[in-house]
Amino acid sequence: MLELKQEWPAERAAHYREAGYWRGEAMFGFLEQRAAKSPRQIAVVGGLERWSYAELVSRAKHHAATFLAMGLEPGTRVVVQLPNIPEFLSVVFGLFRAGLIPVFTLPAHRLTEISHFVNKSEAAAYIITALHEGFDYRSLTVQVQAQCPGLRKVIVVDDLKEFRSVASDVARIPLAIKPSDVAFLQISGGSTGLSKLIPRTHDDYIYSFRASAEICALNETSVYMAALPVAHNFPMSSPGVFGALYAGSTVVMCPSPTPATAFALIEQEGVTITGVVPPLALLWMQAAATTAHDISSLQILQVGGAKFIPEAAARVKASLGCALQQVFGMAEGLVNYTRLGDPEETIINTQGRPISPDDEILIVDDLGNPVADGEPGMLLTRGPYTINAYHNDDAANARSFTDDGYYRTGDIVSRTSDGYLTVRGRAGDHINRSGEKISAEEIEDHLLAHASVLDAAVVSIPDPYLGERSCAFIISKGEKPKSAALKAFVRSRGLADFKVPDQIVFVDAFETTAVGKTSRKFLRQTLREQFLSTSAAE
Ligand code: AMP
Numbered sequence: 001m002l003e004l005k006q007e008w009p010a011e012r013a014a015h016y017r018e019a020g021y022w023r024g025e026a027m028f029g030f031l032e033q034r035a036a037k038s039p040r041q042i043a044v045v046g047g048l049e050r051w052s053y054a055e056l057v058s059r060a061k062h063h064a065a066t067f068l069a070m071g072l073e074p075g076t077r078v079v080v081q082l083p084n085i086p087e088f089l090s091v092v093f094g095l096f097r098a099g100l101i102p103v104f105t106l107p108a109h110r111l112t113e114i115s116h117f118v119n120k121s122e123a124a125a126y127i128i129t130a131l132h133e134g135f136d137y138r139s140l141t142v143q144v145q146a147q148c149p150g151l152r153k154v155i156v157v158d159d160l161k162e163f164r165s166v167a168s169d170v171a172r173i174p175l176a177i178k179p180s181d182v183a184f185l186q187i188s189g190g191s192t193g194l195s196k197l198i199p200r201t202h203d204d205y206i207y208s209f210r211a212s213a214e215i216c217a218l219n220e221t222s223v224y225m226a227a228l229p230v231a232h233n234f235p236m237s238s239p240g241v242f243g244a245l246y247a248g249s250t251v252v253m254c255p256s257p258t259p260a261t262a263f264a265l266i267e268q269e270g271v272t273i274t275g276v277v278p279p280l281a282l283l284w285m286q287a288a289a290t291t292a293h294d295i296s297s298l299q300i301l302q303v304g305g306a307k308f309i310p311e312a313a314a315r316v317k318a319s320l321g322c323a324l325q326q327v328f329g330m331a332e333g334l335v336n337y338t339r340l341g342d343p344e345e346t347i348i349n350t351q352g353r354p355i356s357p358d359d360e361i362l363i364v365d366d367l368g369n370p371v372a373d374g375e376p377g378m379l380l381t382r383g384p385y386t387i388n389a390y391h392n393d394d395a396a397n398a399r400s401f402t403d404d405g406y407y408r409t410g411d412i413v414s415r416t417s418d419g420y421l422t423v424r425g426r427a428g429d430h431i432n433r434s435g436e437k438i439s440a441e442e443i444e445d446h447l448l449a450h451a452s453v454l455d456a457a458v459v460s461i462p463d464p465y466l467g468e469r470s471c472a473f474i475i476s477k478g479e480k481p482k483s484a485a486l487k488a489f490v491r492s493r494g495l496a497d498f499k500v501p502d503q504i505v506f507v508d509a510f511e512t513t514a515v516g517k518t519s520r521k522f523l524r525q526t527l528r529e530q531f532l533s534t535s536a537a538e
């Protein structure tokens, strides 16, 4: 099994410890300490469940003992595909307690993605819930097992209760966790090809959500609602469910972010803070005008994952009666926030500034030279919670990191003189569809597998609802397929629904560059521009 690593140069690591960022805490340990301090405080609410900190810890320990009794050894990777239910937390903290390594995936992922994550992480187990939103995950596990010979165990969370009696004495399980170890694998949205795996350590991740909880002023009276799928880095750690638990707040697991469901929970649980992507913020603002629910407990609406335009940002306070916080982050590390006391103008027009004084930010032009404040350039960053490498992916690492350890974010940003960043665009070729990042290349590869597709180019098109939608330009061969059939074909390849092209446009030919070879980047750009100019003319 390939070792999991995430290492910073010794000098920087020493500095991060001295500065008090890395405190030697571990993912299960912090929760246990919280539970010792306030055992009866409610940790998590969801569905019919309402667990205190003591109960969450006790459930996690039982799960830990069960996992080990099943023969899973510390260090084993375990793919977790769970929706927003309290068991997400008991299972994940159970894995941490047992020294197992969660590999986070989204409920929307299907065969192709899950098999890739299992194989790439060399996972031996896969944890699901039987049914969610009408989808039967048990049938998915059968398909995944057929494709992943190394996958030894499928665990259905609904069955874990029955294993309780099997659990041996949890106190006897040795806790052999080093805070500098990799705690879990997070997934990148992926700009080229399949999603990459992101190894995060206890030290670095805990720093990011502890500091985030401070920035958001979370305390025991706060109620944080996870509205987006909780395996996303944003609701997990910015400050997310982990930051909320670190601060002793209550976490509310919202099963779906529709205004009807979310507003009812805000009222019922007195939610004080939650985070959404821009399209949802727009939907919530519209729904708030006529809702029968009292959402006045909400103090902060965080918006992030994709660009929130200033015109919409300016309306949050009046529409929802709460403060806006913009969040610009990435699963690879760096997270920026507007601060609660910032002037309105900063909150509306920027995506915030970094968490840490030791987040190093470079904004450079095509030649790698720093640009002046206010000028757009490519964002590079390194710091105490930004990774230095992806897991087992030399090609991506060579592309994504500079020789001196900066992560190339692929985002084009500008910086104000006081260090606030505004996202201006991106250099990479992904589609940011309502905060879900889709790799153009990944979808093109699936389209090319269709017998009637000669060539395919997938681009992002501005969309009034989604922010961006995906559009596939297709050169067909033989009989021209129907758009619906092509979409169904992509879906049948076992992909998350959000990756199916929103729109299909047939063209006769693609332009080629002067050297005669097609540059995909140039091609996508040309197609997008042509499409936008013709639709503007219509
Ligand atoms: P990932 O690397 O998959 O975690 O996705 C992170 C990317 O999401 C960033 O590099 C940005 O491109 C995008 N992103 C996240 N938050 C924002 C935001 N507030 N505004 C614009 N883009 C964002």
Ligand code: DBH
Residues within 6 Å of the ligand: 232, 233, 234, 237, 238, 304, 305, 306, 327, 328, 329, 330, 331, 332, 335, 435
């Ligand atoms: O989009 C993201 O990946 C993101 C957005 C906001 C993120 O990872 C985060 C905050 O931590």
